[in-house]
Amino acid sequence: MKKSLKKVILSCAAVSAVLFVMSASAMAADITSSTYSSSTAKASITVSATAETQVTLLVLKPGSNDTDGISASEIAYIDQTAANSSGVATFSVPLGSSPTTGTYVVKAGDESGTIDTDSFTVSSSGGTTTYTLGDVNADGGIDTTDAIMVLDYYVGATLTDTQKLAADVNKDSGIDTTDAIAILDYYSSGKAF
Numbered sequence: 344m345k346k347s348l349k350k351v352i353l354s355c356a357a358v359s360a361v362l363f364v365m366s367a368s369a370m371a372a373d374i375t376s377s378t379y380s381s382s383t384a385k386a387s388i389t390v391s392a393t394a395e396t397q398v399t400l401l402v403l404k405p406g407s408n409d410t411d412g413i414s415a416s417e418i419a420y421i422d423q424t425a426a427n428s429s430g431v432a433t434f435s436v437p438l439g440s441s442p443t444t445g446t447y448v449v450k451a452g453d454e455s456g457t458i459d460t461d462s463f464t465v466s467s468s469g470g471t472t473t474y475t476l477g478d479v480n481a482d483g484g485i486d487t488t489d490a491i492m493v494l495d496y497y498v499g500a501t502l503t504d505t506q507k508l509a510a511d512v513n514k515d516s517g518i519d520t521t522d523a524i525a526i527l528d529y530y531s532s533g534k535a536f
């Protein structure tokens with residue numbers, strides 16, 4: 344009887360030890376991805392944090408100096424959301440159709456109290472980009488070359504932001520085989536996008 348009681352105490356201690364390790368390893372907020380897309384005029388920011396805790400995001404305007412504290416006029420965007428059960432919090436940050444160009448500093452913190460810093464760059468204000476839907480390589484024609492560029496992108500090649508705008512012919516914010524097929528349909532039968 345005494346022995347089994349000791350066992351119970353031990354297992355409680357084991358559980359506490361595991362819980363302690365878990366809380367000690369509870370992740371500080373870590374910005375895993377921070378990118379700006381001119382086609383959506385939004386920055387996508389992914390933060391890895393403790394599951395189901397609140398994550399606060401702060402985006403500072405280009406040229407802000409955060410070493411002397413952050414003033415309200417330096418804040419481009421502020422938001423808070425809960426990390427999901429996998430510890431991932433995603434933010435979609437709208438910057439308007441003609442955002443200020445430059446480097447935006449991103450800060451994210453969770454309930455652990457630590458803050459991670461990252462950044463993204465807006466190199467051109469999206470509103471001024473000119474392109475022709477389907478003419479991915481901007482050579483004035485819409486043909487198989489453009490469809491192949493879309494397919495190449497789909498399997499991992501890169502496109503510039505302007506090329507991406509031209510490539511998403513069905514305007515569903517994704518660039519995939521559907522767009523390539525639409526370009527081929529246009530090329531072979533003149534079928535409009």
Ligand SMILES: [Ca+2]
Pocket residue numbers: 477478479480481482483484485486488489
């Ligand atoms: Ca072309």
Ligand SMILES: [Ca+2]
Pocket residue numbers: 510511512513514515516517518519521522
């Ligand atoms: Ca598309």
